Amino acid sequence: MKKPSSNSLQDMMAEYRAVTSSTVIHQLEQLAEPLKGAKVLHINSTKQGGGVAEILHKLIPLKQAMGIEADWEIITGNQEFYECTKRFHNGLQGMQQAITDKLLQNYEKINRENGEKLQAKLQEADFVFIHDPQPAPLLQFTPERQGKWIWRCHIDASKPYRKIWKYLHQWVSPYDASIFSLPEFAQPLPHPQYIIAPSIDPLSEKNCPLPEDEIKEVFSQFNLDPELPIITQVSRYDRFKDPLGVIEAFKMASKLTPLQLVLAGGGASDDPEGEAVLNEVKQASNGAANIHVLLLPADANRTINALQRASDIILQKSIREGFGLTVSEGMWKGKPVIGGDTGGIRLQVINHYTGFLVRTPEGAALRTRYLLHRRDKLEEMGRRAKRFVGENFLITRHLREYLTLMVGLTSGDVERISVGNA
Amino acid sequence: MVLFLQVMQTFNIIEGFTMQNAVADEQKKTPFAVKDCAIITIATGTKAENLKEFAAALKEVPLGSIYHHFWGRLLRPLFDEPEYNNDFASWAFRGLHDKPLAEQLSMVIPTDYKDLECLRQELVEVVEQRLDEYEFVPWSKADQQFYFLKSQIVVFDTRVRFDHPAELLPQINSLSTGSIYYHFIDARNRTEERVDDFSSWLEGFGGQFNELAQSLCAVDPYFSSLNEIRLIVSNIFHEFFEKEGE
Numbered sequence: 001m002k003k004p005s006s007n008s009l010q011d012m013m014a015e016y017r018a019v020t021s022s023t024v025i026h027q028l029e030q031l032a033e034p035l036k037g038a039k040v041l042h043i044n045s046t047k048q049g050g051g052v053a054e055i056l057h058k059l060i061p062l063k064q065a066m067g068i069e070a071d072w073e074i075i076t077g078n079q080e081f082y083e084c085t086k087r088f089h090n091g092l093q094g095m096q097q098a099i100t101d102k103l104l105q106n107y108e109k110i111n112r113e114n115g116e117k118l119q120a121k122l123q124e125a126d127f128v129f130i131h132d133p134q135p136a137p138l139l140q141f142t143p144e145r146q147g148k149w150i151w152r153c154h155i156d157a158s159k160p161y162r163k164i165w166k167y168l169h170q171w172v173s174p175y176d177a178s179i180f181s182l183p184e185f186a187q188p189l190p191h192p193q194y195i196i197a198p199s200i201d202p203l204s205e206k207n208c209p210l211p212e213d214e215i216k217e218v219f220s221q222f223n224l225d226p227e228l229p230i231i232t233q234v235s236r237y238d239r240f241k242d243p244l245g246v247i248e249a250f251k252m253a254s255k256l257t258p259l260q261l262v263l264a265g266g267g268a269s270d271d272p273e274g275e276a277v278l279n280e281v282k283q284a285s286n287g288a289a290n291i292h293v294l295l296l297p298a299d300a301n302r303t304i305n306a307l308q309r310a311s312d313i314i315l316q317k318s319i320r321e322g323f324g325l326t327v328s329e330g331m332w333k334g335k336p337v338i339g340g341d342t343g344g345i346r347l348q349v350i351n352h353y354t355g356f357l358v359r360t361p362e363g364a365a366l367r368t369r370y371l372l373h374r375r376d377k378l379e380e381m382g383r384r385a386k387r388f389v390g391e392n393f394l395i396t397r398h399l400r401e402y403l404t405l406m407v408g409l410t411s412g413d414v415e416r417i418s419v420g421n422a
Numbered sequence: 423m424v425l426f427l428q429v430m431q432t433f434n435i436i437e438g439f440t441m442q443n444a445v446a447d448e449q450k451k452t453p454f455a456v457k458d459c460a461i462i463t464i465a466t467g468t469k470a471e472n473l474k475e476f477a478a479a480l481k482e483v484p485l486g487s488i489y490h491h492f493w494g495r496l497l498r499p500l501f502d503e504p505e506y507n508n509d510f511a512s513w514a515f516r517g518l519h520d521k522p523l524a525e526q527l528s529m530v531i532p533t534d535y536k537d538l539e540c541l542r543q544e545l546v547e548v549v550e551q552r553l554d555e556y557e558f559v560p561w562s563k564a565d566q567q568f569y570f571l572k573s574q575i576v577v578f579d580t581r582v583r584f585d586h587p588a589e590l591l592p593q594i595n596s597l598s599t600g601s602i603y604y605h606f607i608d609a610r611n612r613t614e615e616r617v618d619d620f621s622s623w624l625e626g627f628g629g630q631f632n633e634l635a636q637s638l639c640a641v642d643p644y645f646s647s648l649n650e651i652r653l654i655v656s657n658i659f660h661e662f663f664e665k666e667g668e
Contacts, residue, residue, distance in 0.1 A: 027598045030578050031460055158565075183569035186465040195463040195571065342565075391649065404460040408574040415486045419578045 009065040012203075016062075019202045020396050028396065031403045032066035034419045038406070039147070040070045041121055043138065044131035045085065047074055048298040050236070051198060051325040052131050052154050055398070058201040062399050073121065075114035075135045080106045086273060088133040091164030092157040093240055093320045104167065108137060115141030127406055136171040148409050151178040154198065156322045156343040158184045177409055181323045181344050192413070194405050197347060199398035200328045200389070205301035207332055210309060218306045222292055225260055229372050231338075232262040232311040234304055234329070237277040237295075240320045241265075242340065247284045247291060249317065249364035257369045260290035264307055266298050308333050312378065313371055314355075317364050321345050328393040331355070331385035336378055338367045348393065354385040454590065454623045456582040456597065459604040461497045461573045463490070468570040472561040473518060477549045479570055485538040486572035488545070492532050493607055494573040496648055497599070507644035510545060510568075517562035523552045533616045577604060587624060587631055591663055594656040599648035606651055607643055620655070634662040 017025045040063060044052050056072050063070035077085075084103040091097040115122065115138050122128060122138060126147040130136060132154055139149050151172050157165070157180070165187065172178065172189065179194045180186045186193040200207055219226050231250065235241040243263055250261040263281060265274075278295060285291040296303060308314060314330030316339040323344030330337050331348065337355035339345035349355040356367040371378040411417040466487050470476035480488075491509035506512045506528045515524035526548050535541040553559070562568070580601065584590045605619040615622060621638045624631040637658045643651055 023596050023598045026580075027458055027460070027600055030458060030580060031576065033578070180465070183463075183465050183571055184565070184567070186467070186569075188467060193465040193467070195465060391647070400460055401462055404462040404574070404576050407576045408462055411574075415572070415574055417574060417576045419576060 009061065012061060013065050015203050016396060020390075020394065024396050028066060028400055028403065030420075031400060031407070032063075032068060035403060035406055036067035038068050038126040039124060040068050040127045040129070040406070041125040042070070042072045042129045042131065043075060043118070043135045044072075045075050045077070045082075045134035051323065054201070054204070054206070054325065055198055055395070056131075058204060058395055059399060059402070062395065063402075066399075066403070071121065071125075073118055075111070075118075075138070077110040077114075077134075078106070081110045081134075085132075085134045088164055088168065089155060091161040092133070092153075092155045092168075094159045094161060096161050097164060099164070099167075111135060111137040112141050114138065127409075130175075133168055133171075136168060139174055140171065148176040148406075149174075150194075150405070150409070151175045153178060153180050153185065154322045156182075156185055156320045157187060158182075158343070160187070177405070179405070182347065185322075185343075192409075194401075196398065196401045196405070197344065197393065198323045198325060199393050199395045200325055200332060201395045202332065202390075206305050207329060208305070210302065210306055214302070215306045215309045218303065218310050221303075222262070222294060222307075224262070224292065224310070225290070228290065229257075229259045229312040230262055230310060231259060231313045231315055231368055232264065232307055232330075233315040233317065234264045234308065234326045235316065235318070237265045237274045237281060239273075239277055240318055242317045242319050243277065243281045244284050245319070245361045246315055246317050246364070247281070247288070248361035249315075249368065250291060251288060252361065252365035253368040254290065257372050259312075259368070259372065260292065262292045262294065262307055262311065264294040264296055264304060266296045266300065304329075305333075308335065311335060313338060313368060315364060315368075316340065316345060317358065317361070318342060318345060324348065328389045331382075331389045331393075334382040334386045336371060336381035336385055338364050338371075348389070350384075350388065354381055354388050451585070451626050452623075453583040453585045454619075456580045456584070456601055457577055457604050458580050458598050458600040459575050459577045459608065460600055461494055461575050461603075463494065463498065463571050463573050466570045466572055470568045470570075471564070472559050473520075473523075473549065473553055473556070474559045476513075476568060477546060477553060479568075480542065480546050480549060483570045484572055485542065487570045488538050488542050489611060490571050490573045492541075493611060494571075494575075496607055496643075497603055513562075513566075513568045517566040517568060518560045520552070520560055523549070526552070533610050538611070575608070587627070587634065587659070588663060590620075591659050594652065594659055597652060599652065602648050602652045602655070606641075606655060607648075610643075631662075634658065637662065 013025060042056055046053050060070045060072045080103055084099060084107045087097040087099050122142040123144045123146060128147055128149045129152050130138060131152045136151060175191055177192045177194060178189055179196050181197050183195050218224065233246050237243060246263060281293055285293055308330050314335045314337045316324050316327045316337060318324060318340040319342060321340060321343040327337050327339055327345055327348045331354060337349050339349040339355060339357055341357035341359050346357060349357055351357045358364045358367060407419060408417060466483055468479045468483050470479045495509055506515060506524055511524045511527035514520045514527055530544055530548060532541050535544060609619040610616050613622060617639055621635040624635040641654055
């Protein structure tokens with residue numbers, strides 16, 4: 001990844017300072033002091049689509065701005081590789097999945113090939129962050145490694161399908177540490193398991209403030225009715241996001257409260273199931289008035305931003321969710337979120353304060369009706385939601401925890417570490 | 423008020439004494455060294471699904487986990503008005519739906535105990551007492567288990583120093599929440615006196631700032647976020663020096 005110029009890094013830090021505070025940025029600079037010059041390499045399997053790529057696009061330049069030599073590489077694979085890793089993903093989320101030996105052999109072969117290609121960087125890095133199961137075997141294909149290796153699991157692995165976890169365990173257990181988004185996702189492993197929630201970038205095209213005209217444009221662009229309230233779910237077309245449950249909830253709520261539903265999603269290059277789910281969604285919404293199913297390109301960030309801002313309520317009715325960045329995105333725009341009572345959504349949606357946690361389409365329909373009926377509550381929850389994200393789920397907090405982890409990991413298993421003259 | 427602060431910020435004069443004189447008088451005092459900290463949460467691998475498992479785990483987990491669930495929580499995402507003031511009490515209510523136990527655990531005040539081991543013993547006592555009262559062991563739902571966590575704290579020196587309490591006044595609002603945590607929360611566990619660092623430092627001024635120190639000691643930090651605690655500390659300092667200036 002090409003390193004931005006020092007001027008552009010400084011400009012970027014000035015922007016973060018404006019959105020957060022000087023104090024927040026000053027703290028990051030001090031925390032990064034002992035890590036200056038460290039070579040940090042992040043590896044995942046896609047540059048576009050999905051939360052991991054989104055976070056890395058901003059985390060890397062932020063680390064660089066702190067004087068860390070951060071870099072990002074992706075591994076590439078064939079169709080069988082992504083088929084296999086999608087099954088890992090589903091299996092870690094608890095779905096029973098059969099994976100043939102042939103697929104597993106291909107998975108290992110692809111990792112070996114990528115390992116050879118990236119060997120020089122993997123060997124010299126002081127810290128290597130491996131994201132999710134796709135590149136997990138790289139550690140064992142790097143026998144001359146020198147730095148600390150950390151496996152970052154972004155998936156809700158609270159109840160993994162045992163056979164799949166048993167297979168992945170062999171690749172993951174030799175790491176120096178792992179990171180999970182929530183305590184309940186952590187699995188028994190012979191190394192420290194850090195808990196770090198993901199984050200959103202307030203300056204990205206998906207989250208930056210937009211001119212009112214640009215927000216209004218989505219009404220004509222997607223044939224939305226400006227007179228009707230909008231409820232929106234933004235997510236990949238994935239069964240765990242329960243888009244069919246959202247349609248069911250909409251149909252129930254709209255019997256009593258006029259409204260429209262936007263289901264907006266894109267595909268990720270490492271998700272072969274998306275198309276099948278999208279077809280199911282189109283079928284379920286067929287003929288229903290005011291359901292807008294949108295398939296957006298991976299770079300439609302401003303459009304998603306505008307859709308979220310044009311919405312009255314954001315939905316994220318997932319049945320399993322690693323974290324759910326779209327929840328924080330919606331909350332950052334001052335919208336209450338009706339979310340599935342699962343995984344990382346619980347960390348963001350404080351029931352009755354920043355939105356509602358629901359377990360059924362009926363629950364989602366009920367809370368939608370309530371919020372549209374009680375506009376005062378809708379606005380109050382939206383204000384609280386924005387503040388809550390500002391204090392807890394921006395990328396500056398995420399960076400702080402990564403820096404703390406790196407300092408902590410080099411200091412061994414001690415509870416209190418002093419750096420500098422502290 | 424604004425004008426008063428502007429005047430204070432120039433460090434020129436506080437009615438009744440000049441900063442220059444005050445600093446000269448107090449040169450023997452150790453300057454207040456502002457530190458900052460960041461915490462990272464680590465899973466211990468221990469969890470409890472019912473009250474019996476919870477009692478057993480309380481006896482076994484590292485002391486750092488007891489610390490984390492009382493104090494470290496303040497550096498985690500936390501809503502403004504937590505109903506209970508430690509994670510154990512919150513779980514008793516949300517996970518087990520045992521309100522009496524939640525109330526009892528909430529009133530276990532860490533600073534009442536000489537160290538974390540004594541605090542642990544008290545928690546075990548409260549939980550076992552409650553178990554004795556039950557005819558059956560209360561369980562949580564599978565997705566509401568209690569996960570014991572611990573933390574690593576990285577402390578670093580900001581290189582900011584204050585020679586006199588009045589110098590601190592205009593700067594409190596720009597202290598990071600990590601600094602507030604370190605000096606106001608962590609200190610209550612870290613120091614022998616079990617008080618915040620500001621109050622300890624003020625004691626060194628020979629009684630001149632006793633009232634200020636007492637006000638700071640009287641703050642109950644359990645129900646506030648760190649941003650709110652910073653505001654409370656700032657208000658206490660402002661009120662004290664405004665009164666001094668009258």
